[in-house]
Amino acid sequence: MKRNVAIIGGGQTFHAARRHDVDQAEMVNEAVRAALNDARMTMDEIDLVILGNMEFFEGTHMTDCWLVHGTGAYGKQGLKITTGGTVGATAVVTAAHHVASGLFPRVLCIGFEKQEEGDTGAILSGVAHPLWGRSLAGAAVGYFAMMGSSYMAAWGATEEHSAMVAVKARQNARKNKYAHLKLDIGIEDVLNSRMLSWPIRMLDMCPASNGACAMILADEKTAKARCKKPVWIRAMDTAHNEQFELDWRDVKTTRPIFSRTCAKRIYRKLGVQKPSEYFDVFEVYEPATWSELVWYEDLGLCAPGEGFRLIEKGVTEIGGAIPVNPSGGVLSTNCIGASAMLRVWEAALQIRGDAGEHQVPKDVRRALTTAYGGTNWTVMTALSRTLDD
Template identity: 50%
Template sequence: MPRRVAIIATGQTKHAARRLDVNIAELITEAVTRALQDADLTMRDIDAVLLGNMEPFEGFLFPELWAVEGWGGYMKPSVKFNTGGTVGTTTAIAAYYYVASGIYDTVMAIGFQKQSEGHTQTAITTVGDPIWERSVMAGAIGNFAVMATTYMHESGVTEEQAAKVAVKARRNACLNEYAHLQMPDITVEDVLKSEMLAYPVKRLDMCPQSDGAVAVIFAEESKAQRLAPRPAWIKAVATAHEQQYMGDSPKRLAEMRSLIAASRRAYQAAGITNPRRELDVAEIYEVASFAELAMYENLGFCERGEGGKLIDAGVTELTGELPVNPSGGVLSTNPIGATALIRVAEAALQIMGKAGRRQVEGARTALATGYGGNAWTDILILSREKP
């Protein structure tokens, strides 16, 4: 039987388009120091360090090699993960396994990316299949645009409804001191009038690219109870991988098979039958406004084709029945190697009651997702109650 595991502390940097005041090591140190302070621990208390980073978004390989002073890996067991958009949740799930296995008691998961160092679309191009993708269509935007038009056709969502997601994200971000894009006055009109990148995706429908790091500390039951007044227990984790070639699942956003598979596994493990009612908050990996609406449907927050109506009804606003991304989400902050782990950190902050002005009152059960490659999904369910 796996041991019980909880998140006991988190730390984040101030995320920004360009953190030119620090190098990669110094950026990571900022997050790690805050996480250690959050639990009143020192680096000596950490048994192993797991790192998440997406190569080659800094433009060179193994950026963590030159940052070991910053992430505290000196003489510690350590593994680095690189699984695309999911890397942060992969790292979190690995940290869970490390502790649940009984081999390590206290493990730190770190995600970082200093995207201003490299060239994002070039880096994404290196990931594409040389024949099927690179030669025809590579990079994140075109990919999402094609998926978004199919989804609009299937579900009837509109550009206005997607724009509402973009507005919600940037306004929520104003309540998050770490968020990158904070836009208190943004309107639906602003989103619709922003530069068209590839129909129907406009500039304000897309996530930014950010410099940032996050650190999350996982601990076994007795340590968690001793070190955290209100630990965020890991109730369930699940991952699912889709075929990569977009042509193999042409309705990719409308029917997110990996998201459906992973979320249903996690719901079952956590004993959740009605996610909209039983979850109190969700931090999901919505790289584009349209994706969030599709994720509502595929996560079972509403019926198929009802994603647009959910945002219209305000269900997922901070004050709604099921707030989604009170942090401002990926649409506000996206240091890729850290992004999915930020979802986990934010979900944990909600459970721990430490989310400040973005706190969802009385949050007891939280969902965090990671989404990457083209359609891989990671899910974590955190809870105030022990599993």
């Protein structure tokens, strides 16, 4: 990047299914205050505020306007981001671009969702073409179920493998005090949980969470002057698929799809030869168990068709050679507009060594995070501890 950009602070709410104690602005403000405290800054020092959530998921529009007391954006420059599951990551990318432009040295970005207040499934049906697919739309679960059926048919994985992902996520979440689903479960619990859409069971799916995450990004001068442990944003990339076209519903597709295209580009930017060695930790966007296995392959952590072998061998556990989602991931916490930002913030905490109980034991110098929006595009962000990494 032309100008270096660092994460100099961040924070999140405790994530839960019920937050009747706060309204949306109050909830967002919890994360904003946590981020300002972490960066030891006041709102006066922020040049621009970027807010992200999904339009109408809470039955509201233009949250940038009416949550202004919670976000701190009153009288400031700012904008609103709405890009599906990628919202939080797009907010980070947008903040980073504004800092890198040289025009805004200190930018606050926020992602939130208060899922209990709306009908996410109903609003999501608007993602589908009204005449070509909407009648079967309305739940992400069916999509991920088809990914699972395709994956099993293609590579010979079983439902036990997806259950291993479910167990890893919730056991990791037990170490993360902010996570929503902290469940002491085993493979049998997953296989005995209610079938939603074969092969997806209740415990194969993310919860509907309420929560927010906020981060402060700054230029190199501010970061070095103000922050003891800045985390540097080294590369970002995004790629779209085409609506209607096959993606992960045919895991054997050889056509270039968004996730693999994006990974290839970000690796090229950074000169990454072997991603499993270059990065010390990964935070991927996995609303369903099967998607984590597919991410392993699309990110090149293993060959196509071998993702389920990684989980089988425990390679992606917190203490494994390639830790993936030590935070518990989206499977444990899904406050949609915040979920993709949580990937970046959790990766930053790992690099700072501040993740607490879910800190991976090895030295973390570099991290890669992913997100997807709808199911047809991705945002990836690569972080490092120093500008030499």
